[in-house]
Every structure is written in C-alpha cells, then in structure tokens.
Amino acid sequence: MGSRLVEQLGAHNVAGAAASVLADRIRALVLDGRLTVGERLPSERALARELRRSRSTITRAYGLLEDDGYVIRLHGGSTRVALPHDHAAPGLDADDTAIDLSIASMDSTPGLYDATVRSLPRLAALRGTSGYSLQGLPELRDAVAQRFRERGAPTSAEEIIITSGALNAVNLILTAIGRRGERALVEQPTFPHALEALHRHGYRLVPTPVDVEGWDTRHLNETLLNARPHVAYLIPDFHNPTGATLPDEDRQRIVTTSRNVGTHLIVDETTTELDIDRGWSPTPMSASGPNVITVGSMSKIAWGGMRIGWIRAERSVVARLLAVRPSFELGTALLEQCIAIELLTEMPALTSHVGRRLRAGRAAVEAGVAGIAGWHMPRTPGGLSAWVDIGGPLSTALSLAARERQLILPPGPRFTTGGVLERRLRLPITLPPDRTAEAMTRLALAWEDVRKGTAARADELEHAAVI
Structure with missing residues (x-):
C-alpha cells in the first residue's frame, strides 16, 4: 500500500514534476488541511520509489519545504509536517482583506x-x-x-x-x-x-x-x-x-x-x-x-x-x-x-429567504465565471456551491496563486480521495453578491497569474486533464 502523501498528491498529478512543483503541491496539501501538522511524511528514499523519481529531486523538494517552514527534520531522519512560525491564517494576513471561499455558508437568517x-x-x-x-x-x-x-x-x-x-x-x-x-x-x-x-x-x-x-x-x-x-x-x-x-x-x-x-x-x-x-x-x-x-x-x-x-x-x-x-x-x-x-x-419563510439569498449569490458567481475565458459553470438549481470546470488540471496551482491575492480557495482534489479532479473548483454561492464580485475579481487575477506561469506548457496541459 502506498503512502498517504502520494494518495493525496495523486501520482499522476506530479509525474515528471520538478522539485519546486512537487514542493508546491505538498505545501497546498498542508494549507488546505489534507496533511496535518505533525504528520510524518515518507522518507526521501521511499517517496522517490513511489513517485519513480530520483532521490535528489525529493531531497530538493523537502529542502524547499523546510526552508519555508512547512516541514521539519527530526533526529533520526524523519520529516514531519509543520507550519511557518508567523503563520496566522493559511498563507494570508489575519485581517478583513482576506476572502474565505473554503466555507460555503451564509450569515444568519433575519428571523x-x-x-x-x-x-x-x-x-x-x-x-x-x-x-x-x-x-x-x-x-x-x-x-x-x-x-x-x-x-x-x-x-x-x-x-x-x-x-x-x-x-x-x-x-x-x-x-x-x-x-x-x-x-x-x-x-x-x-x-x-x-x-x-x-x-x-x-x-x-x-x-x-x-x-x-x-x-x-x-x-x-x-x-x-x-x-x-x-x-x-x-x-x-x-x-x-x-x-x-x-x-x-x-x-x-x-x-x-x-x-x-x-x-x-x-x-x-x-x-x-x-x-x-x-x-x-x-x-x-x-x-x-x-x-x-x-x-x-x-x-x-x-x-x-x-x-x-x-x-x-x-x-x-x-x-x-x-x-x-x-x-x-x-x-x-x-x-x-x-x-x-x-x-x-417558520420553515416556509426560512426556506424562501434562503432561496432568495442563494439565487443572488448564484448570479454573482455566474457573472464572474462568464468573465473568465475557458471556464464553465453548470446549471446550479440549489445547494451551497457551483462545481466549475476551469478547462485544465490547474486547480491546485490556482489555489496557491489565489492566496497571493488574499483569497482562500480549496482546489478540486480537496473534495476527493486520490488527488483527482484537478480540473474542478468549488465556488460557494452563499456570500453576499458584492463580496462574491470582489472574490471573482481576485480569482480572475489569480487565474491570469497561473496562465502566465504555465503558458509554455499549454500543449501539455491539454492532454493532462483528470476527470
């Protein structure tokens, strides 16, 4: 049986990845809670064998994570998950400028x-x-x-x-x-x-x-x-x-x-x-x-x-x-x-109010998605969120880029076993429309950051989608 780290990464998602990309993927797992603080990671040798990569690549990836404070090396050679000492929220400043899209929930009912x-x-x-x-x-x-x-x-x-x-x-x-x-x-x-x-x-x-x-x-x-x-x-x-x-x-x-x-x-x-x-x-x-x-x-x-x-x-x-x-x-x-x-x-009044709030939130997400080329929002007749197709296996990369824009955004694999569904993104329809509009503006900017960073590999991405 393979390690939990590789199960969460999805070996197919990191096949051939450079050390920096592998480190980013592991950091994303830590930031959205799929790896827990204190959890033991595979040894360099074991991870290299599971991923069929050179040990030097794994050593470099672990080194990058250690430099940033996301792992610590303990006596005896074990590597464990950590968080940077100045870490207040997952990669974000602890103030009101951050928008959290990891929680799909509304504020309280007026009643x-x-x-x-x-x-x-x-x-x-x-x-x-x-x-x-x-x-x-x-x-x-x-x-x-x-x-x-x-x-x-x-x-x-x-x-x-x-x-x-x-x-x-x-x-x-x-x-x-x-x-x-x-x-x-x-x-x-x-x-x-x-x-x-x-x-x-x-x-x-x-x-x-x-x-x-x-x-x-x-x-x-x-x-x-x-x-x-x-x-x-x-x-x-x-x-x-x-x-x-x-x-x-x-x-x-x-x-x-x-x-x-x-x-x-x-x-x-x-x-x-x-x-x-x-x-x-x-x-x-x-x-x-x-x-x-x-x-x-x-x-x-x-x-x-x-x-x-x-x-x-x-x-x-x-x-x-x-x-x-x-x-x-x-x-x-x-x-x-x-x-x-x-x-x-008061259930009829309660559900009627919730329906109106969700309808407004859905419209705001639809407007934001419509402004991002290549994205598709499916029909969303209710519920908490829209399960958006972003056109390529870039969900984790987008999640990391979004943090630089003060946006907490769980990638598609957060909702799966085995690190799949990198093409998908859950966008809550529960926030007030003005807050959603600001979130979608930041998300569009983060998407541009991702596309600029991966433009050289666009041909590869076309064939790499995981559904």
Whole structure:
C-alpha cells in the first residue's frame, strides 16, 4: 500500500514534476488541511520509489519545504509536517482583506434574533431540570420528525436524536456502528470532513463518481454488490460540491441494494432545504428502508453558529447511539434547541429567504465565471456551491496563486480521495453578491497569474486533464 502523501498528491498529478512543483503541491496539501501538522511524511528514499523519481529531486523538494517552514527534520531522519512560525491564517494576513471561499455558508437568517427572544421563556421553564438532554428535547424531536413526515418519510420523535451539528452526528454514528478496517463507499467528490471522519474511524474508502449530471448509479450499485462496504456515505440532495440531486427511482434501488448486502447508508441531508429552482421535491431516502441513517442540520438554513443537527434512524440504532454518546458528550445545548423549535415553525419563510439569498449569490458567481475565458459553470438549481470546470488540471496551482491575492480557495482534489479532479473548483454561492464580485475579481487575477506561469506548457496541459 502506498503512502498517504502520494494518495493525496495523486501520482499522476506530479509525474515528471520538478522539485519546486512537487514542493508546491505538498505545501497546498498542508494549507488546505489534507496533511496535518505533525504528520510524518515518507522518507526521501521511499517517496522517490513511489513517485519513480530520483532521490535528489525529493531531497530538493523537502529542502524547499523546510526552508519555508512547512516541514521539519527530526533526529533520526524523519520529516514531519509543520507550519511557518508567523503563520496566522493559511498563507494570508489575519485581517478583513482576506476572502474565505473554503466555507460555503451564509450569515444568519433575519428571523434568528426574534426566534431567540421567543425561545427564552421555554429555556427558563427548563431551569428545574438537570440541563442535560441526551436524546434532545421532545418538542424539538417532534418538530424534526414532523418535517420528515411532510416530506414523505413517516417518522416518530423516538427515531430522532438531536446533535451538536451534522458533523457531530456523523462522528456519533461512526463511533456507535463503526468497524476499523472495513470498507466505506464514498462519492467522488464529496464533503471533505466526512472523508476525514471515515479515515479517523479506520475505514478504507471506496469511491464512486458523481458529476454535475448526477451519479453513475450502475457503478454505485455494482460497487455495493462487489465491495460490500460496511457503510456508505451519500449526499443525495444538492450534492456537495456538484449540486446534483439523486432521482427517486435511483434512491429506492440504492437503498434496496445496500440492504441486501448489509451496508449501513449514512445519508447527509444538510443541503436538502437549499432549493432555488430545482422544480421538483424528491422523497427522502429514509422512506425506502430501515438501513438508512439520516443526518440533518440547521446550519445552512439558519446559521452555522447555531450548532443544531439531528439523526433519524430506526429505534434499535437510536438505542446504540444513545448508549455510546455519554462517552464524549452529554447532549446538545438547550438554548440552541429552544431556538430551533421556534425556527422550525417558520420553515416556509426560512426556506424562501434562503432561496432568495442563494439565487443572488448564484448570479454573482455566474457573472464572474462568464468573465473568465475557458471556464464553465453548470446549471446550479440549489445547494451551497457551483462545481466549475476551469478547462485544465490547474486547480491546485490556482489555489496557491489565489492566496497571493488574499483569497482562500480549496482546489478540486480537496473534495476527493486520490488527488483527482484537478480540473474542478468549488465556488460557494452563499456570500453576499458584492463580496462574491470582489472574490471573482481576485480569482480572475489569480487565474491570469497561473496562465502566465504555465503558458509554455499549454500543449501539455491539454492532454493532462483528470476527470
């Protein structure tokens, strides 16, 4: 098995690369979190063998990284990831001039303040209790269950657990049912922190492709049948980052196949309510089978600062989750739960507001992309972002150039396993239009920097794209 560094780089992406290019690629992995501070890198000899390069090239690349403070050499010859001592933010000055496109999230809904005020009597009524809420307030669980029922999935409050956000929910699920060394099916691309959670719980990842046109459902079902993964992590509504939505007939087929092979389906519905103009409403996958464990969140429709999520699962799974949860937390904050109860009574107004914000953000990204020759923005009917085709395998190079323009921009491979999809870029449609316009101006300048630096290799790039 190859090293994690080469898996993240993608050996094809650095084939024949000079030491400076290889160092830049490794630096990009450090800056966007794919390599963690303190992580041990392969020895020069081992990396040279994996990449089929001379040891002198690897030595030079590691030397450049060490000079810039991105690796340190320890006694005994090991090389470990580091950050420069003056590093405040990933390559950027710690001030308001930087624009962060790594976070696809909006500011709070206008109704948050009023909902907070209305929630205070409910919170006050709970003062006589212990304050711990392992499964969640019954009234909030019933409100979440009601939302599932309205969307076509019969659900009771006993099938709901309230969590501290969706990622917290994923980690709770993996803690309760996870099996180290087993396979996990994941979409390619997908939400990066879910990949990290699966890695941390010891899973071996098996990717299945998704693009703006949707899933290769034949590949997905065949992978389920052949690999028989223990879990599968899917984002069926406004997939992050492609924006695709899985059709109802495919949902039912996937649930049936996964049930037949014993796979737990972890379905992430964090982006489900982010509709702009899709034109139809799919049935939740949880309506198709008991092997579906659904994760949801208030973070994208209300505010990321309000850490409220939930899990919907059959009662036997809920019991396992509740048995494990006290080992790392004793419930979810009561104030946020009380606020969420208020907000869930206003879902039509909430989703309407979100739709208007996303429509304006989408238009701003469309205008910016239209001004960059060779780029293509697909139809984006909802969700958090646009999965833009930049016309060549330059996503990581662009990410590095963007930092020089005070722009934090994760490259396409950040959303994958194996360092692929260098041709793609996730651009959030969640920022205010004026902020997006400024970001796109900086991005266009960074693109010019990249094109000038690679103009001599334009013929090579035409044949090097990774899809």
